[in-house]
Amino acid sequence: xxxxxxxxxxxxxxTVGGHTLQVGLALQLLERAGQHDWMARLEPGSPAWLQALxxxxxxxxxxxxxxxLFNRRQFEASLDSEIDRVARTGESALLLLLDIDHFKRxxxxxxxxxxxxxxxxxxxxxxxxxxxMDTVARLGGEEFGAVLPNCPASxxxxxxxxxxxxxxxxxxxxxxxxxxxxxxSVGGAFAPLWVRxxxxxxxxxxxxxxxxxxxxxRNRICLESQPRSEVSNEEREMLFSAVSAFMPDAMxxxxxPTLDASMDAAP
Amino acid sequence: MSGAHILAITSGKGGVxxxxxxxxxxxxxxxxxxxxxxxxxxxxxxxLDVVLNLHPRTTLHDVFTGQAPLDQAVIDAPGGFQxxxxxxxxxxxxxxxxxxxxQLALLLDTVRPRYDRVLIDxxxxxxxxxxxxxxxxxxxxxIATPEPTALADAYATIKVLAMQQGRTSxxxxxxxxxxxxxxxxxxxxxxxxxxxxxxLADGASITxxxxxxxxxxxxxxxxxxxxxLLMLAYPGSDAxxxxxxxxxxxxxxxxxxxxxxxQSPP
Numbered sequence: 378x379x380x381x382x383x384x385x386x387x388x389x390x391x392t393v394g395g396h397t398l399q400v401g402l403a404l405q406l407l408e409r410a411g412q413h414d415w416m417a418r419l420e421p422g423s424p425a426w427l428q429a430l431x432x433x434x435x436x437x438x439x440x441x442x443x444x445x446l447f448n449r450r451q452f453e454a455s456l457d458s459e460i461d462r463v464a465r466t467g468e469s470a471l472l473l474l475l476d477i478d479h480f481k482r483x484x485x486x487x488x489x490x491x492x493x494x495x496x497x498x499x500x501x502x503x504x505x506x507x508x509x510m511d512t513v514a515r516l517g518g519e520e521f522g523a524v525l526p527n528c529p530a531s532x533x534x535x536x537x538x539x540x541x542x543x544x545x546x547x548x549x550x551x552x553x554x555x556x557x558x559x560x561x562s563v564g565g566a567f568a569p570l571w572v573r574x575x576x577x578x579x580x581x582x583x584x585x586x587x588x589x590x591x592x593x594x595r596n597r598i599c600l601e602s603q604p605r606s607e608v609s610n611e612e613r614e615m616l617f618s619a620v621s622a623f624m625p626d627a628m629x630x631x632x633x634p635t636l637d638a639s640m641d642a643a644p
Numbered sequence: 645m646s647g648a649h650i651l652a653i654t655s656g657k658g659g660v661x662x663x664x665x666x667x668x669x670x671x672x673x674x675x676x677x678x679x680x681x682x683x684x685x686x687x688x689x690x691x692l693d694v695v696l697n698l699h700p701r702t703t704l705h706d707v708f709t710g711q712a713p714l715d716q717a718v719i720d721a722p723g724g725f726q727x728x729x730x731x732x733x734x735x736x737x738x739x740x741x742x743x744x745x746x747q748l749a750l751l752l753d754t755v756r757p758r759y760d761r762v763l764i765d766x767x768x769x770x771x772x773x774x775x776x777x778x779x780x781x782x783x784x785x786x787i788a789t790p791e792p793t794a795l796a797d798a799y800a801t802i803k804v805l806a807m808q809q810g811r812t813s814x815x816x817x818x819x820x821x822x823x824x825x826x827x828x829x830x831x832x833x834x835x836x837x838x839x840x841x842x843x844l845a846d847g848a849s850i851t852x853x854x855x856x857x858x859x860x861x862x863x864x865x866x867x868x869x870x871x872x873l874l875m876l877a878y879p880g881s882d883a884x885x886x887x888x889x890x891x892x893x894x895x896x897x898x899x900x901x902x903x904x905x906x907q908s909p910p
Contacts, residue, residue: 578771608796608799608800608803609841611841612799612837612841613796615833615836615837615840616792616795616796616799616833616834616837617792617795617796618833
């Protein structure tokens with residue numbers, strides 16, 4: 378049986394079903410990410426151990442190491458699945474892009490270590506301002522993103538403003554004698570309802586709004602106006618009854634169960 | 645009628661047979677003696693070239709970038725009509741820039757006098773570019789299948805066209821119907837939902853013109869696999885005869901509109 382030392386060596390191999398697997402590098406990466414717990418608890422090479430290894434690597438490849446938020450790769454995957462969901466359900470979903478204003482000045486004035494503290498702080502503030510179901514990511518540099526599923530258009534501005542205010546009103550302590558305040562600009566766009574768009578175009582639309590917010594003086598929010606095709610639940614149900622009414626077993630009942638005189642009345 | 649009648653063929657949802665209909669409807673109209681041009685305006689994800697098994701050397705992309713004259717991009721298709729193909733994967737056209745806008749309008753102005761009918765095969769969905777392509781057309785045909793998501797997407801398209809472009813008339817084709825009358829039933833229901841929920845500021849009502857249905861028919865898939873037009877490979881199939889009927893109704897509708905002087909330029 379293989380003995381795992383407290384330090385996984387790069388050359389570490391295990392044997393599973395007669396096959397030799399090189400797991401040293403993977404274990405080193407996971408150990409550095411603070412995943413020794415399961416490595417010590419589980420039996421090396423067992424199915425549970427292998428599953429934990431796969432899970433651990435998935436976690437590493439989807440996270441940003443500095444903030445612990447999702448990274449761009451995972452964020453784009455979330456956008457894709459959200460687009461699919463919006464196309465099916467017609468629920469409104471909002472994409473927010475955040476960029477720290479004049480971040481270069483923070484780095485130049487206080488140093489990169491202080492810059493890292495600011496980035497971590499913003500990531501945490503953003504995460505705290507949204508719901509647990511929302512996906513928050515650091516997209517690179519000083520840019521962050523959030524996808525908010527099932528977010529009505531009337532709600533978008535309020536969420537974005539909550540984030541902006543929370544960041545503006547907080548002092549970040551980078552070192553005992555370093556109090557830094559930063560602001561963010563926010564751009565947002567809703568996924569087009571009932572339409573299979575692409576994550577690329579969605580990002581681009583939100584990015585255009587972010588650019589507008591920057592150009593208009595920073596520390597502000599620009600959201601793309603209301604999604605333009607709204608199909609309510611009521612409309613959907615009435616539409617779908619057309620399909621179900623034509624099923625063989627429903628044929629004998631009324632052909633057009635929803636067609637009645639009240640229909641022409643304005644809602 | 646002065647110049648071609650321009651018909652945009654669109655669908656909310658992708659994969660409901662939009663390009664299949666464009667190519668085979670063009671064939672059926674050509675058989676009726678019309679001079680037909682199909683423009684592949686599915687600029688981001690074109691596949692009319694695949695359906696027609698054509699490998700054009702010159703595409704719309706070359707025309708739009710000034711690398712080739714328009715005539716060079718007009719190709720004879722197997723069904724007795726002509727096509728202008730987008731060329732696959734021209735992602736730069738998936739967004740409506742002022743250049744694309746201008747080029748499309750110019751293209752239609754140029755081809756209009758030369759044909760009786762121009763069919764614009766648009767992309768799926770309700771992107772800016774689809775809405776713009778549709779806005780250039782005299783009439784729009786929405787194709788859907790009797791499946792909830794396709795129906796909802798078709799409805800959203802009709803609604804957006806009414807609200808944004810003031811289109812009070814939309815043609816509908818229901819594809820892949822499994823029973824006779826299913827298409828008519830779907831059209832009736834769509835019309836009812838529109839009447840109830842879509843209200844224009846000027847109080848105009850929106851009419852859905854049901855052009856017909858296309859039966860679910862294995863010969864459609866077989867023709868695609870053979871990379872041949874349904875109308876040529878299986879002219880005796882149910883689907884082919886449905887498409888001939890749609891062509892007949894379309895020609896009648898156009899003639900009636902022309903006679904009534906209702907045809908308005910875009």
